[in-house]
Amino acid sequence: MVGCVAPKPFASSADLDPKDERFVELADGVYALTAEGDPNVGAIEGEDFLVCIEARATPKAARRWLGLLREHTDKPVRHLVLTHYHAVRTLGASAFDAAEVITHDTTRALIAERGREDWLSEYGRMPRLFEEPAGIPGLTWPTVTFSDRLTIPLGGDRGEVELRFCGRGHTAGDIVVWLPHQRILFAGDLVESQAALYTGDAFHDEWATSTLDRVAALGAEQLVGGRGAPARDRTEVDAAIAQSRHFLDELRRTVGTAHVSGGTVKDAFESARAALAPRYGRWPIFEHCLPFNVQRYWDECDGVAWPRIWTADRDREVWAALQ
Secondary structure, eight states: OOOOOOOOOSTTTTOOSOOOOEEEEEETTEEEEEETTEEEEEEEEOSSOEEEEOOOSSHHHHHHHHHHHTTTOOOOEEEEEOSSOOHHHHTTGGGGOOSEEEEEHHHHHHHHHHHHHHHHHHHHHOGGGOSSGGGOOSOOOOSEEESSEEEEEOOTTSOEEEEEOOOSSSSTTOOEEEETTTTEEEEETTOOSSSOOOOTTOOHHHIIIIIHHHHHHTOOSEEEESSSSOBOSHHHHHHHHHHHHHHHHHHHHHHHHHHHTTOOHHHHHHHHHHHHHHHHTTSTTHHHHHHHHHHHHHHHHTTOOSOOOOOHHHHHHHHHHHO
């Protein structure tokens, strides 16, 4: 009698164990919170205000981060910077009571185009991150957007924060948060440090080349990626960028080869997994992300330039087809 293999749980739906959160002070008044591969958040002290980076998935989750931050500073949040539109980064924004919510121009357009669908998609994929989802008041809308660069003076001798668009990558509207005085970079999901990349809404060829080139050219000496522990020196920063580029290159190589040789998207998935799993398979969200990553690059090889919208139904269709 041949036994049956249980189906793999959908995305991160079975990942229900709490993660250990780690508060890190990167420099005087520059903070990050990491949590074993969950989305990272950050904060920067100005002279009499805070710049917060990312909002978490719900107001309750955001309030827990703010509680830790309040052990170090009681300054009000003036600016909340969202590096891109994904729900787990944005839907907790109401907890910050920020005077300004800042994104790239394209991120605002993406929220309008697909924000509701992304909310339902990510809730289904990563339910643990959505603590008290009923507390989400609705989609998060920016109050300030920009196209290339926006500078926030921090006051006194604290220097300034530069918000930069380095090119399309993880989404069409990713921005990074750069502290030139401290040489600290919050890279959003353009760079991951010992965590797998999610590329389901990506522009792979641009990301792997010109976008990461611009990120690297900043010369950061510390880097907080979208997930994973901060890179605390130049060697670790270079390694995080190189790892992210290698992941993209291998995904492009394997899926592109399957596509040009007349294979199927299932063939591409199996080839990509064989190439990537030995190095990245034990890293956070690798198994979760890979089907969506492969499907998006396959679409690009098919000439689908603008990412198709992920819905809760489409998520499960792709997952079932490729697992």
